[in-house]
Amino acid sequence: MAAQQLVLGIILIISALILLYLAIYSLRKRSSNLYFYFSLLMFSVFFWCLGSALEFLSSDFGAKVFWIQISYIGVATAAPLWFILILEYGQYGKYLKPANIGTLMILPLVIIVLAFTNNFHGLIWPSITPTSDATGALLIYAHGLGYWINIGYSFLLLILGFVILLRLLMKSPRIYHNQILILLLSGFIPLVFSVLYNTDILGIPGLDVTPFGLTISGFLMAVSIFKFSLLGIRPIAYETLFNTIKNGFMVFDKEDKLIDVNPAAEMIGITTSDVGKHFTQLMDNLPDLMKFYQNPEEESVVYAGDPFNIWIRVQSTLLYDNNEFKGRLIAIQDISKLKRVEKDFSESEERYKNLSELSPDAILVVIGENIVFANKASAKIYGFDNPDALLGKNIFSFYHPDSVELAKKRWNKVLVERKVLGFVEKKIISQDGQVKYIEVGDAPITYNGQQAVQLVARDITERKKLEEELKKSLKEKDLMMKEIHHRVKNNLMVIQSLLNLQSRYIKDTAARDIFKDSQNRAKSMAMIHESLYQSSDLKRIEFSEYINNLANNLFYSYSADPKRVKMDVNVDEVMLDVNTAIPLGLIITELLSNCLKYAFPGDKTGEIKVDFHPYTENGEKKLKLTVSDNGIGLPEGFDPKKSDSLGLMLIYSLSEQISANIKLDRTAGTKFEISFKEKAEFEKT
Template structure:
């Protein structure tokens, strides 16, 4: 390409490209020689890496020569004619590369000459070709660098490399350079794990490798006849004489191993030279085969005992089915399922989803969780099944294992249970509604009765009882209207209760203000009823006693939740800025029914009460909702 290029830049470009071969040819050739001579200790990656460092540097310097001129300080045309050869002045890096290449080639030649002296004649042709492949580039390089040819600008070194490459090709394809190498054959024979025994035409053992000791035959047996040598192995002896292609036998005490035998007839130019008996220890393979057969048997037994249907599918065809599969799909014998299309049993509504799952398992190798699908068994029954899919290898091929269980009965029971629960929900709503109605009847009766009572204190007692009945009735009314029959939204209840009590005691909104500040909180009925009664007593007491003689003031109701530490804690505060309680008032010793109810009901829900009388009256009730009953 350099020769045929006309422009100077193109010629320089191709000479740079050629340096990829020029710089690496010598170390690569040297590595081939080391490999051929079996000098493995010098073929470790770190040594090969060290050999290639300088060539890579030379290639880099060649491509960046314009910056430093270390390879070619100057490049000038032979003449002014377009396309004329170029004369390359040689820099320091050029001579370093030449020296490095010469050293490696000479070292390789020394290795080959030593190998030539100790190798059989059969390998001499190979070695001489390798020596020639190293000498030729060396010779061509000397011709170029000494300018013996006298042709300005003509570097013939690459032509030498080409000739070497052709020689190596001839050696590989004509003289089996890569097939049989001196030392390599001997090393292979010595280290291979298969046992080799070479017998001549008379049946005499003439060579044996160490691996043959697996059946007790060693170098000490060389010279013995095959008949005598194999006497202790009748099957092996018979095989030697019948010359079958291959046979597997078990060799008993003291070896206790399985071996595979092969006989190869040895010919040289169609002339029979003897036999090569090869033995291979396959004990591990036999054990693995037995384990595989045992595991297959265990798998089959487990499959047959499984109450779930187990199917193996390839493509869409069933290739394995257990007894439970036949039951689900309406057959007597699971063998009848084999080769049938899996989706022929699926309900039309389930086919598309099932095909997507099967594709996902087979292509993406995913294991999918159980889902519900519908099938139509052979006897026409529509069944609900639960199906899980997993990728497996079956007889050496990729397949999908499907586990299915009939959940038709369970689905039926679930539907019946849902129906039963719905009926119970309706019944509970009806109970709450009737309890509410009964409480309202009690409130109405108390209200009617109070009209005939002249004593004010007695009438107030009746009114308190009415409010208590009403507070409980409101709880049951909320539950009747709620979708949750055990819990109610308590903030709305507090607002409604406070307003009802306010107007029940005919408080003047211009004189007494009431503010309600509550969070939206769901409370269990077992907490809501006692808390509603506590709230009724607290607000009632504020309205009755906090502002006598037409005094004015404010009543505050606060209810908030706190779940920062992971528990359901609540705080109810009812306060007023009225006249307050007497200085010597002790709530624990009070004979007031309302106060007694407050403390008794608080204890029932596990609440803590704090009473503050510094500015009016303030009850602070904190509790944690206990849901053991839910």
């Protein structure tokens, strides 16, 4: 075995190990598809270099052929995998679908199969001839059709990859140029070495130098990974970020010349056409920005005047490479909206302050339990000359002992549940010792970035005094009204008693009946006033109880026999105004009196019914009174409207007074239906 072949074999072995390390390193990282494809490429080239190395180091003819077949795993796949890597690097990953990758790899797989089965067809190597009879001599491989198809396919993919990288080189920032150039060389160097081998320019029969080109490419890849972050952010990713971000970026070199700018910087009129200009040219119409650049701070807010008229936040970052100053990055952000919001907030805060100062109600803001804001009205309510005197004081120190517990409960509810609580009455003790009544509402707010409670309080001390006086006045009025009803009832009872005494001296039955009717009328009115006197409502009475009492009094007044005549009273609880109750009571008195006097003469038996119920007609609430009997009824041809009977005249007259309708039914005795609309509430409350 020649010493030259031994050296070449060792070089390729070392190269293969380096490539294997790069493959494993990339596979372990595998944070993106780029790492995965790079790892596959390194494994492919590893097989190429390893097979070629062992072919150099083998002395047996069969072993040499076997290892060159092993190397074809890399020979056939290296170019397609390099092309896939370039596509991923250039952000053409959308084309790297499984079906497309499979299509790319069909021919390499066929070539590998042909290499391992060459003995049967000779499509890769029609013949293999040693260069000499010496043991371990180099082999000369005749190139068949399959070989040249693989070479053509590989060269085509390399050229396509070069086109992609050259386009990427032209539009990427300079910081990524080294990465792209290394990738170009990683494909170009093996291509040159392959051309040298296939054209036999070197004049060394059987020596394939292509694996040595791969060795150089492997070293370049290693340098690119560890020095230029080949597998880090790629140029296209940087370009996408740089061109789409909403903030403007400008990169200046150490001579203060613009070397890169993104589209967002156009907000201040600087575009890619300005690249190469000095900052003094760029910022001639932006004096505030120029001042910032000349006296750099980390961050500042400046106004860009005409024609831009925007507020911008400017940030400056110095750029270093291995502690060597390279330039600076200027970032600009349009904060015009934020400035408008700040202005609106400031104006809103000023309006709030003015409104609170003009408010007649006390407005306080409390953080923790201490007052941090108080308007002018607060000073007056809490007994101070100046609202500033309230600041820092504990809000609960002003509450009367009767109100402290309620105040703390509401306080916790506002802070914990963040609820707005309506106005309630509380008592406070002002600075000068006065006990005052206030109405206070509580609301959660944020004040100077802290959770706080806003109190709105109004002094209702005078109103409470007026309420007490009004209650006292109403009580006195109620007593007076009770006294009036009591006296009216007594006077009516006196009249009834006088009529009763007078009737004892009257011999004429008809005249005595007239006196009796008058007694009953006075009695019915007296009962109304008695109910009002006993009721808490001095204007309305509960009428069902009144009807029951009136019916019983009339029944016994006329000495009716309960065995012969039955009284059935069926009424609902209804509250009636006194202006309706008195005439309706007289109507009931007249109707029941007529039933008791005339419906059941002699020993005739029967029943008297009284019904009183609310009902609804055409959406209106009404009341209906029905008084009926099953007695002898009214005489034939008798017209109650034309009767000179005082009782019937009263019935129709009083019905008109309360706007009631009267319906008379003579089919089975006598039945009067009186319906009317009551202005007051029907239902008992």
